[in-house]
Amino acid sequence: MTVLTLTDVSKSYRRTQVLRPISFELRPGELVALTGPSGSGKSTLLMIAGGWETPDTGSVTPGSLLPDVPLARMPWQHLGFVPQSIGLFDQLTVADNLALAARTGGNADLAKLLETLDLAKFADRLPTEISRGEQQRAAVGRALATAPTLVLADEPTSHQDRTHAEVVLARLRTAADEGAAVLVASHDPLLAAHTDRTISLTGAGH
Template identity: 60%
Template sequence: MLSLRGVCKSYGEAEALRPVDADLPAGELAVLTGPSGSGKSTLLMIAGGWETPDGGEVVPSPPLPDLPMDRMSWSDVGFVPQSISLFEELTLADNLALALGRPGGGDLLEALDLTRLAARRPGEVSRGEQQRAAVARALVAAPALVIADEPTSHQDHRRALLVLDALRAAADRGAAVLIASHDPVAVRYADREIRLGAGSVLRG
């Protein structure tokens, strides 16, 4: 699905990511672990095409036609940022409909314990409920690639499992799923752990 070859990134004098090689095959859930500042979010942003690496390349496999091969610029990516970033003027259901292009996503709202909140706006629900809605929005159009940055950080244990179940189901349907997490439970859901430290892959 996606290959990173020699990808590196610096911000001024700070080296956020040293040359990294990684493969993200379809149907796999991989979890990035490591301390804060180890490069997890930078690697996610590059894999999803929202940051351009200083060196190396990000290559879809098989190659997608009419797209630059040095970064992912295609639209079939579901993204759960740490900032959540729902549209505040829309209800939770409408946030999903916007991502899907039509009304839908009731199954995801139910799976993530959000059905009773579907008609509320983000400002009318808790931070954890907003985060689960962001996960539902990322998954609703069945994207080929799912990128999630700390998707359980605002969840209690039970609802963290709902989030991880939904991400696991996306991988089982054939998506390549890459998440960054400090939650040890996430590793148990993953096919592979990629451990980062000081911008380098330590294992995985």
């Protein structure tokens, strides 16, 4: 059973190939690391996997666990995304950012999610009132607020100290253990201890 299948997807910008053809499947219950140096196409691949970029070649096929709709229109209860830009709503509290996502469906325990991400004490604060690392953990919480089928995370520990990087990775591991397919693009060496397998991009042919 698969959640998502990518077949020979590639991408170029302005005649420069940023992602060479690659194929793989994402299955429920696994956390997959996406590694490679800067410029190897990790973020581009995540955007293609989520339906926000169209590959120049190849295809992206949702499995039977996802609705039969274009990926770019996939409801939040099926697709959770942690962008590098974080992208919280500044006018909403941390708790309300998670609650807004949760309104689309799903059954995640938001109080427990805030607690496990060490955010409970910041629940009533605005994003501008907390640190960048805390904002990033809130973005992880928002992505997981609906207990989605597919989770895509782009460098989700880049603003974390070692302790909180472990907190984030452990929570993503829990999401996989609960049945999600989780794809994490990261340079963080701590990720290896939490993953089921690794997809490596080299930028020079993978």
